[in-house]
Amino acid sequence: MPITDEVKLDDGSKLGSLTKKIRGHQGMIIGSVIVFAVIAIALLAPLLAPHDPYEQDLMKRLLPPFWDSRGSWEHIFGTDHLGRDYLSRLIYGARISLLIGIGAALISGLIGTIMGVMAGYFGGRVDMVVTFLITVRLSMPVVLVALAVVAIVGGSLQVVITVLGLLLWDRFAVVMRSSTLQIRSMDYVAAAQAVGCSVSRVLMTEVMPNVVNNLIVITTIEIAHAIILEAALSFLGLGVQPPLPSWGLMVSEGKDMMLFEPWLITIPGVALFLLVLAINLMGDGVRDITAPENRN
Amino acid sequence: MSDRVLDVKNLSIDIPLAEGMLHAVDGIDIHVDKGETLCIVGESGCGKSLTSLAVMDLLPKKAIRRLERLDLAGASILDYSEQQMSDIRGSKMGMIFQEPMTSLNPAFTIGNQMVETLQRHRKMNRVAARDLAKRMLEKVGITAADQRLNQYPHQLSGGLRQRVMIAMTLLCEPELIIADEPTTALDVTIQAQILLLLQELQSEFDMGLILITHDLGVVARIATRVAVMYAGQIVEQGTVKQIFDNPMHPYTRGLMRCIPVPGKTKPGEPLGSIPGMVPSLVGKFTGCRFAERCDHVTDACRQSDIELRAESGKTQGYRCIIDAKEMAKVA
Amino acid sequence: MSAVMINAKNVTRNFSISRGMFRGKQILRAVSGVDLTVKKGEVLALVGESGCGKTTLAKIILGLLPQTTGSVDLCGQSIMDLPRLELARTIQPIFQDPYSSLNPRKTIGSIIGLPMRVQGVENSATIRRKVQKTMDLVGLAARHYNAYPNQLSGGQRQRVAIARALVNRPQIVVCDEPTSALDVSVQSQILNLLSDLRKELNLTYIIISHNLAVVEHIATRVAVMYLGRLVEEAKTSILFNNPHHPYTRALLESVLTPEPDLGIPNTQLGASYPNPIDPPSGCAFHPRCAQVMPHCAMTPPLSNNVNGRFVECHIYNDDSAENAD
Incomplete structure (x- = not known):
């Protein structure tokens, strides 16, 4: 049989075209640079921090940052009300923020993805149960429930991660359910079933690869979400407990001196804002780049 | 040449893409007379749908249209403004698409949409408009037209929707109808009925009809003249x-x-x-x-x-x- | 006598349709009491309007959907008893839309090789060799092995889908509208390919199509479905030359062959296909039938064997005594 129709194949390798696409996506580049910088800072905190973030020196309390006339290069971002070096606390705080963001997103991602994919793939009763659970979850105010639980159990890093993880799965479930529903109706899923694939194989090889880009996008959104919620909980005094250097806690501790020493809340506030923005930019970029219709 | 409904000369459509300029349609001349059916036939990507959209001035924003002449019923509409074209589209020329759901508004009843069209283009009052809408539905073979007027598009079957679409297009007695694959989404039995209906109405209203299709069977049975397109040209x-x-x-x-x-x-x-x-x-x-x-x-x-x-x-x-x-x- | 490949007996499939929270469920009978036999080497075409149950029936035969009642035997074994992998080795589908039937995240080689890996072939060299042989068989160049589906044209994608179905050499292939998503010039290539493969690999086909010109060209036997029932079934030449059931007649009349002198047929069928949730009484076709008789609305017709065909219509009930064999 003759070969009758031809289409030019991509000359460039798969990797080559991917880097080209990333290069074309400025938001993603900016976002990833910031995110990876924060990750590097968090990992290398002991090397980067000029001082011990817990060391108090009441003689040096509330020193302003270097750009102020009273500031010094000894404490680049000044010191807090207990005389702790603010830059060092900020650097160590990156660890807390990332840990909580990623930890909570992992737990909620696992719960939400399993529920969503099951609901979307099996439909029927499973779907009814999952949809009901999502509705129940959506009718609970996250911050209030988190506050109540932390108030009862007591705040600690582990508790905050677990509580947020158990509360933030709704968006995963909703998105995974609808994207699985969509993929499930594709003929290649039916073809895989007809070929004799087991359910788990269909899910792993046909469904998951096609919903994973949505999963990544939701994960980034939820990491950012968890980071902000942690900051809010810590700000209210029911999140991470002092003296841990969480950015939310730093804002909370600085709020009393907001009028006279505004940097105390601006610096951790800006750090939070930049990190969350960068994570979201990265998520957007990942979605744009991994969409299969863009592959060519 | 008073019988000429549409006269298009030297139509070209270019679409700028990342890889360069796509010359989707290149120098096409078409014309349709009253009571005549022109079938434009070709495979996907040959530019037949773009040609019809260009005539209606409905091309996507980034497409560049070049034309030497665009006459509708003897008058040039080449320099018409967006507003003028929009008036003409509802009244002097109508378009029927493959999937009627895309052109019917799902949020309004059939009656609402038909009455609105009449009020806008023919300045009729509600009662007269509703009456005409009902008669038009009956004309396209819809029974219980009064009830249908109160239904929403999703309550109708594919064939019925296409009939409603045709009725809506006919409301303002257009000179020209452009039908882009009007029966491709329908069953064979319904396809024959819709084509027959189109043909009957065309001779009754003495309209020009441009039918775009890839189905040579449809072409053979309904066309007066045929234009075969390949890669942006009439071959x-x-x-x-x-x-x-x-x-x-x-x-x-x-x-x-x-x-x-x-x-x-x-x-x-x-x-x-x-x-x-x-x-x-x-x-x-x-x-x-x-x-x-x-x-x-x-x-x-x-x-x-x-x-x-x-x-x-x-x-x-x-x-x-x-x-x-x-x-x-x-x- | 060739072997019976598919033997379906009284197959029914119901779906329950939810009508909102408080109104309970309704039963939609997609396939109702269908008997079907397909012998080795035959090409059976299932034709009918959308919603007549032909795709549901095909899914039941493929084992993708359990039937509500009735039985389906493949090569003498009930599909309920066939293990999943053996079923997959016996029967394979080819879908209508080659854009949705190939996983966009996988390479052509991996798509065609999947059936082999599922069957437990682990040696990647063996898989590669067999995949490339199959690609050659369906007319795909070997260099497409590492390509992704979106780098191929519609016709090439359909060849990939055919290769995937054939790589384990099944005996039966179910093609659901295999060419209707393709351009005319590609359509003929795929039809030719399917015919060649049937001869070469001694396959049995079930072809679902609404394109009756294609059916007449490729099928050896035709089964016409209406509202979940088989209304007429016969050899292609017998059915096309002398259709008995009024529905078959209307269906054949509405085919637009490329003959300019004939004009557009008037099938007198009436506009709407009935709602399958609420089927008409008696013979389901009676509201649209040109030859309707008073008792058609009351009693469902019996099935008959008339002039070498199966037909289910009151017109042939009366003289069935003479014609029945």
Whole structure:
């Protein structure tokens, strides 16, 4: 049989075209640079921090940052009300923020993805149960429930991660359910079933690869979400407990001196804002780049 | 020439893409007379749908349209503003799409949408408009028209929706209807009914009809004239009998061999095929666009563009360097 | 006598349709009491309007959807008893839309090789060799092995889908509208390919199509479905030359062959296909039938064997005594 129709194949390798696409996506580049910088800072905190973030020196309390006339290069971002070096606390705080963001997103991602994919793939009763659970979850105010639980159990890093993880799965479930529903109706899923694939194989090889880009996008959104919620909980005094250097806690501790020493809340506030923005930019970029219709 | 409903001369459509300029449609002339059905036939990507959208001025924003002439019922509408075109689209020319759901608003009842059209284009009052809407639904063969007016588009079957769409298009008694694959999404039984309806209404209202399709069976049964498009150009045009009984262009001939015809093709025998692919239309293209897939290709085919040559008293024309006598020999 | 490949007996499939929270469920009978036999080497075409149950029936035969009642035997074994992998080795589908039937995240080689890996072939060299042989068989160039589906044209994608179905050499292939998403010139290539493969690999086909010209060209036997029932079934030439059931007749009349002199047929069928949730009484076709008789609305017709065909219509009930064999 003759070969009758031809289409030019991509000359460039798969990797080559991917880097080209990333290069074309400025938001993603900016976002990833910031995110990876924060990750590097968090990992290398002991090397980067000029001082011990817990060391108090009441003689040096509330020193302003270097750009102020009273500031010094000894404490680049000044010191807090207990005389702790603010830059060092900020650097160590990156660890807390990332840990909580990623930890909570992992737990909620696992719960939400399993529920969503099951609901979307099996439909029927499973779907009814999952949809009901999502509705129940959506009718609970996250911050209030988190506050109540932390108030009862007591705040600690582990508790905050677990509580947020158990509360933030709704968006995963909703998105995974609808994207699985969509993929499930594709003929290649039916073809895989007809070929004799087991359910788990269909899910792993046909469904998951096609919903994973949505999963990544939701994960980034939820990491950012968890980071902000942690900051809010810590700000209210029911999140991470002092003296841990969480950015939310730093804002909370600085709020009393907001009028006279505004940097105390601006610096951790800006750090939070930049990190969350960068994570979201990265998520957007990942979605744009991994969409299969863009592959060519 | 008062019978001429639509006259398009030298239509070209370019679409800028990341890889370069896509010359989607290149120098097309079409015209339709009153009571005439022009079928534009071609495969996906040949530019037949873009051509119809260009006539309606409904091309996507980034597409560049160039035209020498665009006359509707004797008057040039080439320089019409967006607003003027929008008025004309509802009243003087109507369009029917493959999937009527895309052009019916799901949030309003059929009656609402029809009455609104009449109020806007014909300045009728509600009662008169509703009455006319009802009569028009009956005209397109919808029973219980009063009830249907109160229904939403999703409550109707595909065939009924297409009938409603036709009724809506006819409300303002247009001079021209452009139907883009109007029956492709429908079952064969419904397809025949819709085509029959279109044909009856066309002669009743004395309209021009442009029907865009890839289905040669539909073309054979409804067309007065046929334009065969390939890669952005008309490669052959003529009356339906000329095209089907005596196709000249190698592409038209190839298409005719691809479809099974009861009585002609023997069951089980292999069908004809056209090897190869439509060429990319990005960038400049010289020579015959069918050259890569043609059995009779020569060097001359690739060197310069081929003009549409007129044959048999000018109604049939085809774009090939082989003349009629030689073509009869190679066939 | 060739072997019976598919033997379906009284197959029914119901779907329950939810009508909102408080109104309970309704039963939609997609396939209702269908008997079907397909012998080795046959090409059986299932034709009918959308919603007639032909795709549901095909899914039941493929084992993708359990039937509500009735039985389906493949090569003499009930599909309920066939292990999943053996079923997959016996029967394979080819879908209508080659854009949705190939996983966009996988390479052509991996798509065609999947059936082999599922069957437990682990040696990647063996898989590669067999995949390439199959690609050659369906007319795909070897260099497409590492390509992704979106780098191929519609016709090439359909060839990939055919290769995937054939790589384990099944005996039966179910093609659901295999060419209707393709361009005319590609359509004929795929039809030719399917015919060649049938001869070469001694396959049995079930072809679902609404394109009756294609059916007449490729099928050896035709089964016409209406509202979940088989209304007429016969050899292709017998059915096309002398259709008995009024519905078959209307269906054949509405085919638009490329013959310019004939004009558009008037099938007198009436506009709407009935709602399958609420089927008409008696013979389901009676509201649209040109030859309707008073008792058609009351009693469902019996099935008959008339003039070498199966037909289910009251017109042939009366003289069935003479014609029945």
